[in-house]
Amino acid sequence: MKKIFIILALVITTVSLAQTPEKMSYQAIVRDADGNLLSNTSVGMQISILQSTAEGLAVYVETHSPTTNINGLITIKIGSGSKATGIFSEIDWSSDTYFIKTETDLLGGSSYTISGTSQLLSVPYALHAKKADNVPSYKIGDxxxxxxxxxxxxxxxxxxxxxxxxxxxxxxxxxxxxxxxxxxxxxxxxxxxxxxxxxxxxxxxxxxxxxxxxxxxxxxxxxxxxxxxxxxxxxxxxxxxxxxxxxxxxxxxxxxxxxxxxxxxxxxxxxxxxxxxxxxxxxxxxxxxxxxxxxxxxxxxxxxxx
Incomplete structure (x- = not known):
């Protein structure tokens, strides 16, 4: 079950990054232990943004309680969940490599038994631009x-x-x-x-x-x-x-x-x-x-x- 979830989440994550301000769209298909789609079910999820490596520092952590659709698909907006640590808008996406770690509780709680980590191969332009706006610039005479x-x-x-x-x-x-x-x-x-x-x-x-x-x-x-x-x-x-x-x-x-x-x-x-x-x-x-x-x-x- 863990391998199935990780592969599906990885493929969808790398192609579903949306350019909405200060948020990223994340989708995954959830299956039970027998490989069956988990339809119309509330699950618990914890999302962590890791810096530098797949085992790196968690610069941002949030939780979600999404409900799968009839096809077992969940869709969340990273950056809009219940924040545990960090500030999503202050992540400097241009300064390092980042990974996304997902942990899931199929029963809807916080006892996460399924996890997967994958590299963020692209980051929405809006997030880069937002961070760049905060970088000071100088002119001669300052x-x-x-x-x-x-x-x-x-x-x-x-x-x-x-x-x-x-x-x-x-x-x-x-x-x-x-x-x-x-x-x-x-x-x-x-x-x-x-x-x-x-x-x-x-x-x-x-x-x-x-x-x-x-x-x-x-x-x-x-x-x-x-x-x-x-x-x-x-x-x-x-x-x-x-x-x-x-x-x-x-x-x-x-x-x-x-x-x-x-x-x-x-x-x-x-x-x-x-x-x-x-x-x-x-x-x-x-x-x-x-x-x-x-x-x-x-x-x-x-x-x-x-």
Missing amino acids: FAHGGIVFWVDETGQHGLVCANENQSNETKWFAGTFGNTQAKGNGIYAGKTNTSIIISSHVIIGDDNDMYAARLCNELEVIANNVSYGDWYLPSIFELKLINLNIVTINTAIAAIGGDSFLGDSFYWSSVEETESNAGIVNINNGQSSAVLKGSLNSVRAIRSF
Whole structure:
């Protein structure tokens, strides 16, 4: 009896998902121990949505008391039963694989003797869209994730923010000893890797516990809206030029919260090493880059990704 029920439920489940808001249609044919259709009979059912695997965490559980029709068919709307645990509308269907587990009591109670589990191979578009509507999006100039947004990707959900103020107006790129760090990356997010390389290299080259541009950024902690952000880094040349592209919008946003606006013809250190003795700077006013001695004194503004 268990094998018959599981096979029928699996086939029907994978093809009967309806696009009704916040609900899924589920159908199954119920038979008794002898394989006979269980017609016009009230049965007890428990539905569980399992995450990741067929034995995974039950993120949602509800119960139903449907009545079979003359052909032994029951039809229920998952999401509209008597909730036991979880919130159906808050399941993020796009983030993982999900399975549906059905348990049935042929006598109409809650002593479930028949069970079956199958993967949800498709999920109604309406459920995906509902969840997507709750995902925040950002634009340049927003105050978010500890700083001012200066670049967002095509989704509007991820990007880069700069700190609200300079970490220094006059600091060196290195701690004092020349040496190749091989921090050569340039582009979006490249500054994060460069910063790690620079700090690791200074451990070998020697920093005498002196402060320098990459270390200033790495040790920065910003608390905003009761959240601590500690993963700041020294931007690449390309990332600094992204700030220049929208400098007016960014400065307006910074001024609105009482931060340090980017001043005209201010030179900012990038994380890009040019030679053993030189590193890249960017004129934040016009976006022009150049290479200068690592011992030169320039401004530092940390950024982070979100």
